[in-house]
Ligand SMILES: NC(=O)C1=CN([C@@H]2O[C@H](COP(=O)(O)OP(=O)(O)OC[C@H]3O[C@@H](n4cnc5c(N)ncnc54)[C@H](OP(=O)(O)O)[C@@H]3O)[C@@H](O)[C@H]2O)C=CC1
């Protein structure tokens with residue numbers, strides 16, 4: 196098969212730079228575009244140099260449409276409003292869209308689902324193999340244990356993160372809720388402050404920590420009477436997310452339009 200031609204949007208961001216490096220290391224992939232938002236101080240800079248590589252001869256642009264028209268896929272770790280706009284452009288160009296962005300509203304999620312009627316979209320709050328395997332384990336354990344075990348999800352990220360709880364924490368919460376046969380909308384408890392009253396059986400609680408340069412720590416605690424099970428994951432390097440996103444792009448190439456997850460990509464549906 197020919198090399199897959201990819202555009203990275205948000206190319207100057209933390210993930211964007213890691214993605215540019217990961218693509219340049221993959222023989223079956225080629226970077227054909229690097230995009231940032233209008234007004235970005237990085238427009239016109241070489242995407243390779245920004246990523247700490249020798250120059251690639253590809254400058255950061257704020258004009259995605261011609262780049263999408265000449266590409267097979269777009270990798271997008273940006274902000275929700277931008278990802279919604281890119282989903283419409285990618286659908287128009289009928290190219291694969293891999294979305295790592297987190298923090299979407301229900302309305303934004305609906306717009307992405309609409310775009311997925313025209314192109315293959317893979318979206319996940321965490322693209323790593325480890326976290327998606329963890330989610331499968333959490334679903335399985337939650338199915339086994341009843342409400343005598345309280346489920347709490349604790350996450351910590353770097354001090355530049357702008358959404359909470361993390362996309363990963365929500366993904367793990369969804370997995371726990373699925374295992375329990377409930378929805379996260381009904382079981383999730385996202386804030387506690389002041390006189391909260393006692394914990395309700397069946398609640399799935401979230402706690403968010405922010406500080407320093409932490410790439411991403413997640414723990415799911417099943418707390419019972421006299422014992423506790425803890426399942427966790429620690430991300431040490433953003434390369435795990437980039438590699439997962441590129442695996443998703445390869446998997447989605449040539450696939451029929453639809454909204455897919457990393458569970459589909461990694462074949463963990465029946466785990
Ligand atoms: N699913 C996963 O596995 C992972 C998901 N993430 C998620 O990815 C997202 C990005 O994270 P991170 O790289 O750390 O964040 P950064 O803020 O470092 O990067 C985001 C980049 O997107 C750019 N951007 C904003 N608007 C647009 C636009 N309209 N077009 C193009 N680029 C735009 C920003 O530019 P500017 O700086 O000018 O605003 C910035 O360069 C977050 O939602 C994060 O939670 C992160 C890691 C893993």
Ligand SMILES: O=C(O)C1=N[C@H](C(=O)O)C[C@H](O)C1
Nearest residue numbers: 297320356361362363410411
């Ligand atoms: O913003 C980040 O950094 C990360 N975001 C994702 C999330 O919200 O879970 C994935 C990873 O944990 C890093």
